[in-house]
Amino acid sequence: MKDFLTGNEAVAWAARLSRARYIPNYPISPQTEIIETLAQWHADGNLEADFCPMDSEHSVMSAAIGASATGVRVFTASSSQGIELMHEMLYIAAGLRLPIVMVNCSRGLSAPITLLCDHNDYLGMRDTGWIMVNTQNNQEALDSTIMAFKISENKEVLLPSVVNLDGYVLSYTMEPTIVPEQGTVDRFLPSYRPTHAFFDPKQPMVQGIAVLDGVNYTHFRQQVHKAQLNAKRVMEKICSDWRKTTGRHYGMIEKYEMEDAEMAIVTQGSVSTTAKAEVQEMRRKGMKIGLLRLRVMRPLPKEEIRNALKDMKGVAVVDKNLAPGLGGIAHSEIRDCLYDIEEQPIMSSFIMGLGGKPEEMKQFAQIIDMLKKDMIDKRGRVRFV
Amino acid sequence: MIEEHKIKYEGAKGVPVIRETGNATKVHTGLWRTERPIIDYSKCIKCKLCYLYCPVTAYAWTKKGPACNYYFCKGCGICAEECPVKAITMVKEEGR
Amino acid sequence: MYKEIKSLRDIPEEDFLIGGSPTCSGCPAELGLKMALKALGKNTIVVNSSGCISLLCNYPYTPLKVSWLHSAIENAAATATGIARAMRLLKREATVICYAGDGASYDIGIGSLSGMAARGDPIIYICYNNQAYANTGNQWDTATPFLANTKTTPPGKQSKGNLIPQKNMIKIMGAHGIYAASASPAYPLDYMNKLRKAQAMNIPAYIEYFSPCVPGWGYDQEKGIKVAKLATESCFWPLYEIENNKITINYKPTQMRSVKEFLQLQDRFRHLSDYDINVIQGLVTTDWKELLEAEACKAKI
Numbered sequence: 001m002k003d004f005l006t007g008n009e010a011v012a013w014a015a016r017l018s019r020a021r022y023i024p025n026y027p028i029s030p031q032t033e034i035i036e037t038l039a040q041w042h043a044d045g046n047l048e049a050d051f052c053p054m055d056s057e058h059s060v061m062s063a064a065i066g067a068s069a070t071g072v073r074v075f076t077a078s079s080s081q082g083i084e085l086m087h088e089m090l091y092i093a094a095g096l097r098l099p100i101v102m103v104n105c106s107r108g109l110s111a112p113i114t115l116l117c118d119h120n121d122y123l124g125m126r127d128t129g130w131i132m133v134n135t136q137n138n139q140e141a142l143d144s145t146i147m148a149f150k151i152s153e154n155k156e157v158l159l160p161s162v163v164n165l166d167g168y169v170l171s172y173t174m175e176p177t178i179v180p181e182q183g184t185v186d187r188f189l190p191s192y193r194p195t196h197a198f199f200d201p202k203q204p205m206v207q208g209i210a211v212l213d214g215v216n217y218t219h220f221r222q223q224v225h226k227a228q229l230n231a232k233r234v235m236e237k238i239c240s241d242w243r244k245t246t247g248r249h250y251g252m253i254e255k256y257e258m259e260d261a262e263m264a265i266v267t268q269g270s271v272s273t274t275a276k277a278e279v280q281e282m283r284r285k286g287m288k289i290g291l292l293r294l295r296v297m298r299p300l301p302k303e304e305i306r307n308a309l310k311d312m313k314g315v316a317v318v319d320k321n322l323a324p325g326l327g328g329i330a331h332s333e334i335r336d337c338l339y340d341i342e343e344q345p346i347m348s349s350f351i352m353g354l355g356g357k358p359e360e361m362k363q364f365a366q367i368i369d370m371l372k373k374d375m376i377d378k379r380g381r382v383r384f385v
Numbered sequence: 386m387i388e389e390h391k392i393k394y395e396g397a398k399g400v401p402v403i404r405e406t407g408n409a410t411k412v413h414t415g416l417w418r419t420e421r422p423i424i425d426y427s428k429c430i431k432c433k434l435c436y437l438y439c440p441v442t443a444y445a446w447t448k449k450g451p452a453c454n455y456y457f458c459k460g461c462g463i464c465a466e467e468c469p470v471k472a473i474t475m476v477k478e479e480g481r
Numbered sequence: 482m483y484k485e486i487k488s489l490r491d492i493p494e495e496d497f498l499i500g501g502s503p504t505c506s507g508c509p510a511e512l513g514l515k516m517a518l519k520a521l522g523k524n525t526i527v528v529n530s531s532g533c534i535s536l537l538c539n540y541p542y543t544p545l546k547v548s549w550l551h552s553a554i555e556n557a558a559a560t561a562t563g564i565a566r567a568m569r570l571l572k573r574e575a576t577v578i579c580y581a582g583d584g585a586s587y588d589i590g591i592g593s594l595s596g597m598a599a600r601g602d603p604i605i606y607i608c609y610n611n612q613a614y615a616n617t618g619n620q621w622d623t624a625t626p627f628l629a630n631t632k633t634t635p636p637g638k639q640s641k642g643n644l645i646p647q648k649n650m651i652k653i654m655g656a657h658g659i660y661a662a663s664a665s666p667a668y669p670l671d672y673m674n675k676l677r678k679a680q681a682m683n684i685p686a687y688i689e690y691f692s693p694c695v696p697g698w699g700y701d702q703e704k705g706i707k708v709a710k711l712a713t714e715s716c717f718w719p720l721y722e723i724e725n726n727k728i729t730i731n732y733k734p735t736q737m738r739s740v741k742e743f744l745q746l747q748d749r750f751r752h753l754s755d756y757d758i759n760v761i762q763g764l765v766t767t768d769w770k771e772l773l774e775a776e777a778c779k780a781k782i
Contacts, residue, residue: 021567021570022563022566022567022570024562024563050566050567050569050570052562052566052600054559054562054596055559055592055593055595055596055599056592056593056596058555058556058559058593059556059558059559059562059592059593059596060559062552062553062556062559062560062563062593063559063560063562063563063566064563065550065552065560065563066528066550066552066559066560066561066562066563066564066565066567067563067564067566067567068563068567069550069563069564070563070564070567070568070571071567071571072567072570072571074563088553089552089553089556092552092553095401096400096401096552097399097400097401155396155397156394156396158396158400195397196396196397196400196402197400197402199526199548199550199564199567199568199573199575200548200573201523201524201525201526201547201548201573201574201575203404204406204545204546204547204548205402205403205404205406205548206402206403206404206406206538206543206545206548206549207401207402207548207549207550207551208401208529208538208549208550208551208552209401209402209403209538209539209540209543209551210535210536210538210539210540210551211401211539211540212536212539212540213540216540216541219399220399220400220401222387222392223392223394223395223399223400225389225392226389226392226393226394226399227394227399229389229390229392230394401540403538403540403541403542403543406543406545406546406547406548407499407543407544407545407546408541408542408543409499409500409501409502409542409543409544410499410500410501411501411542412500412501412502412503412542412544413501414500414501414502414503417506418506432489433489433490433492434489437489437492437516437669438512438666438669438706439512440504440507440508440509440511440512440515441499441500441501441502441504441511441544442496442498442499442500442515443500446494454500456500457499457500457501458500459506459507460506461506461507461702461703461705462507462701462702462703463507463702463703463705463706465703466703466704466706466707467706467707475703
């Protein structure tokens with residue numbers, strides 16, 4: 001069915017269609033509508049899940065870990081301060097190899113406290129071991145959430161996933177969205193039957209053990225890293241299956257007008273659509289500009305980024321986040337991907353949209369102007385837009 | 386040293402879980418003790434207190450009464466202290 | 482309702498916590514878990530908070546014969562909620578228990594513990610109370626008794642030790658309307674029967690198990706049970722339960738022993754003068770009287 005849905009409603013549909021069975025939750029703007037939608041469905045008997053309001057986000061992730069370790073499919077959602085509160089549990093969920101799927105409606109971090117969107121909460125999860133996907137519209141958020149269950153539960157992966165959608169910009173904005181049929185999703189996503197971690201008194205299992213010697217600890221961490229590397233291959237296969245099922249395709253990255261581009265703008269999330277509109281304008285004026293959208297942050301698609309940007313003369317990485325003392329977070333990760341090539345492009349970092357600061361099309365033209373200047377100076381800079 | 390792509394993925398075996406519950410039978414905590422409990426079965430009234438109170442479950446309950454598994458016994462002395470008829474004495478281990 | 486263990490001869494013989502653990506010699510906390518699993522049986526899942534007992538399962542060995550999950554220090558109750566709900570979804574029968582220290586329960590984990598009690602899942606939360614953060618070397622927490630010596634409340638030229646009165650978590654948890662009780666290793670049948678009663682009641686339960694700590698409290702390792710017994714006989718650690726918000730005292734000593742006998746067995750009270758001991762005696766006597774009055778007037782907590 002096709003409907004006008006907010007981003008929150010879209011991912012709530014994804015959780016319902018994926019037959020998530022345990023949904024611990026705690027309210028925080030701008031994701032609260034997700035859990036309210038699920039709550040109403042549950043009250044009306046349309047959601048076959050245990051809908052479990054908890055006492056804090058830390059408890060939400062703890063309960064998610066308990067339930068996933070027992071062997072049921074778990075879905076939850078959070079934002080900003082909630083992600084920060086549950087931060088230690090994020091590492092634990094990945095370390096225990098539990099395929100929990102969480103939606104993050106990204107929102108800027110306190111202090112100063114804000115309700116509006118930026119990516120610092122999402123990107124703070126980079127080192128946790130979670131698979132990270134950033135979406136640019138509500139349809140992609142819905143599709144990515146359903147796919148996330150299949151990717152996380154794959155035996156070559158067994159890692160939790162976070163699907164990010166921009167708070168307010170996507171979460172509370174209605175867009176036409178296609179909601180797949182339950183039967184389609186059931187055929188695509190079989191039920192979760194773990195063999196690596198579960199609780200059954202007939203087969204006692206000890207999970208969450210202490211590993212006090214470095215050799216074994218390193219071994220387990222290597223397995224998490226390898227699972228992340230496996231996830232790239234698994235994601236590509238699953239995205240290809242989704243295309244066969246629905247016709248909609250997503251990759252690790254998205255290239256827009258990159259074929260003969262000489263300069264590129266790199267973006268993440270919903271700002272990509274605004275940027276693409278400006279790239280279209282610039283192309284009409286004959287400028288050879290392209291856009292690279294980074295969809296998957298972890299596992300970082302180093303090869304894809306390298307191949308997409310290696311022939312560029314200049315790259316402007318737009319970061320809707322800030323690492324104080326460093327600059328843009330994606331900027332440094334992308335620079336790392338281009339280190340080995342012979343003729344490296346000039347790369348500049350542009351910090352825009354912090355705390356919901358509005359992004360306008362014309363700012364991207366200004367970004368390209370600044371990038372041209374840096375290319376003349378042969379020096380990348382960090383700028384706040 | 387191992388290059389990242391050469392790491393062998395172990396699937397379920399690479400998950401930090403112990404499936405063989407109760408396998409600490411291989412841990413020789415008996416090496417810790419400096420005294421060992423010796424039971425005088427002629428005094429024992431088979432009240433089961435030593436068997437219950439042993440924190441490491443070193444006592445098995447047999448027809449004869451309590452039987453101490455010296456492989457695990459840490460020599461804490463709770464059994465000797467709590468025995469209502471003082472049937473257990475703590476005796477110094479040789480050479481410790 | 483539940484199968485009462487009437488005497489020591491009726492104690493079930495199957496053990497789910499066996500030897501080979503890295504705990505201190507004579508550890509009453511380990512004894513508490515052993516007795517709990519004996520009482521509750523093999524369909525038990527233990528959720529543990531970071532603390533001394535977490536080290537029972539140190540890769541690749543475990544002395545436990547039941548399932549176990551350890552996640553973090555402050556969330557045993559929340560993690561147990563997830564497990565209990567998932568077991569219900571999967572239609573598998575098990576008793577979910579938490580085994581957490583006093584630091585994890587009184588301080589850092591009080592939020593998730595209270596949330597668990599409010600939600601009503603049938604989880605038995607056993608707090609092994611060694612009255613300090615024992616695993617990190619015996620630092621103060623809100624369960625530390627008045628004037629006790631801990632590493633963060635040491636006595637010195639300007640201090641007599643801990644001056645912050647301890648919280649009463651049993652009453653706090655009892656006020657949630659759940660089953661709350663105190664227990665002691667020196668009264669094993671009382672402890673094990675309370676656990677079986679909680680298991681049969683199918684509501685959240687909070688059992689606080691008095692757990693002397695050999696290195697933390699500084700007593701001779703064989704005296705663990707004796708220390709616990711003196712604590713109850715002097716009413717320093719009374720045995721009572723709270724059901725439907727009303728208090729029932731389970732054991733009233735015929736002759737209340739002086740708290741000095743309990744204190745002088747432990748190094749953590751070695752620095753006290755006779756005056757200090759009298760102050761503690763006064764506090765213990767007052768608390769005991771208040772408990773008797775609360776029981777008598779049947780007031781709801």
